[in-house]
Amino acid sequence: MRLTGVGRRYGRRRPWVLRGVTAELPAGALVRVEGGNGGGKSTLLRIVAGIDTPTEGRIEGRPPRTAYVPERFPAALPLTAGAYLTHLGRMHGLTGARAARRAAEGLERFGAAAYARTPMAELSKGTSQKVAVAQALLAGPGLLVLDEAWTGLDAPARAELDRAVAERTAAGGTVVFVDHDPARLAGLPDAHYRVRGGTLEAAAAHPVPRPRPHAVRIHAAGPPGAAPPPGLAAGAEPAPDGGVLLTVDAARSDAVLRELLTAGPPWHIRSVEELP
Numbered sequence: 001m002r003l004t005g006v007g008r009r010y011g012r013r014r015p016w017v018l019r020g021v022t023a024e025l026p027a028g029a030l031v032r033v034e035g036g037n038g039g040g041k042s043t044l045l046r047i048v049a050g051i052d053t054p055t056e057g058r059i060e061g062r063p064p065r066t067a068y069v070p071e072r073f074p075a076a077l078p079l080t081a082g083a084y085l086t087h088l089g090r091m092h093g094l095t096g097a098r099a100a101r102r103a104a105e106g107l108e109r110f111g112a113a114a115y116a117r118t119p120m121a122e123l124s125k126g127t128s129q130k131v132a133v134a135q136a137l138l139a140g141p142g143l144l145v146l147d148e149a150w151t152g153l154d155a156p157a158r159a160e161l162d163r164a165v166a167e168r169t170a171a172g173g174t175v176v177f178v179d180h181d182p183a184r185l186a187g188l189p190d191a192h193y194r195v196r197g198g199t200l201e202a203a204a205a206h207p208v209p210r211p212r213p214h215a216v217r218i219h220a221a222g223p224p225g226a227a228p229p230p231g232l233a234a235g236a237e238p239a240p241d242g243g244v245l246l247t248v249d250a251a252r253s254d255a256v257l258r259e260l261l262t263a264g265p266p267w268h269i270r271s272v273e274e275l276p
């Protein structure tokens with residue numbers, strides 16, 4: 001998607017928070033946005049996600065399925081966590097049974113399965129954030145916007161969100177994120193931008209040199225009884241706790257992940273491990 005001359009101010013007599021923002025956010029790209037406090041990062045991310053509209057300028061090519069995770073998720077909803085996610089799944093066009101299964105999988109993935117029957121309003125900040133992340137991933141978004149989404153998550157859930165980001169970009173989705181931790185997804189972003197003085201400038205990347213892995217082991221689970229997509233079956237071995245393990249050349253891992261995630265029905269990626 002592309003932003004052209006985007007500006008935002010909160011009232012006709014108020015100062016411009018952003019002005020003249022032009023940027024290209026390519027499909028499959030991981031984009032980091034940085035900037036000082038109050039500089040307009042959240043404003044930009046809300047505009048990118050389509051939660052807010054710019055005062056001036058154009059936005060073109062936003063992927064149809066867009067998901068957004070704010071730092072503080074509005075938890076005061078009169079539903080349990082499971083019912084909320086199931087409801088959202090149905091809104092995305094899933095049948096009731098499938099929506100309920102996806103909801104349960106989402107909570108399980110982020111370590112919040114025990115809270116499926118807890119009313120949203122009674123969830124802790126961390127668990128509520130897990131529900132926020134699970135809702136964002138429900139429909140396999142083509143654009144995922146994460147505004148400090150890791151804040152409040154425990155270490156396993158943070159790692160799971162890192163993996164989910166890798167899955168989304170591997171599947172051709174765009175992920176745009178802000179995070180206070182400079183090490184977040186270090187070395188992975190395809191582009192770094194900085195919001196400064198109301199404009200967006202390309203920031204120098206701070207690449208952390210990472211040894212390139214030779215191979216990647218993907219643990220994937222398909223629909224019951226399904227064989228891995230043709231072309232992947234040869235290297236697949238059953239995993240001890242269900243699903244299959246695929247060991248593939250690192251250069252091919254993005255393509256393999258994309259094939260699994262876009263299979264019909266899609267495979268669930270349980271983990272991706274780099275082998276030395």
Ligand SMILES: Nc1ncnc2c1ncn2[C@@H]1O[C@H](COP(=O)(O)OP(=O)(O)OP(=O)(O)O)[C@@H](O)[C@H]1O
Pocket residue numbers: 010017035036037038039040041042043044
């Ligand atoms: N809904 C709003 N109404 C009025 N002003 C707003 C609104 N949202 C943001 N602002 C103002 O816009 C400016 C930029 O805020 P924004 O939250 O986008 O910055 P930020 O870079 O995300 O900040 P932080 O790092 O503190 O989260 C601030 O001056 C803020 O007060």
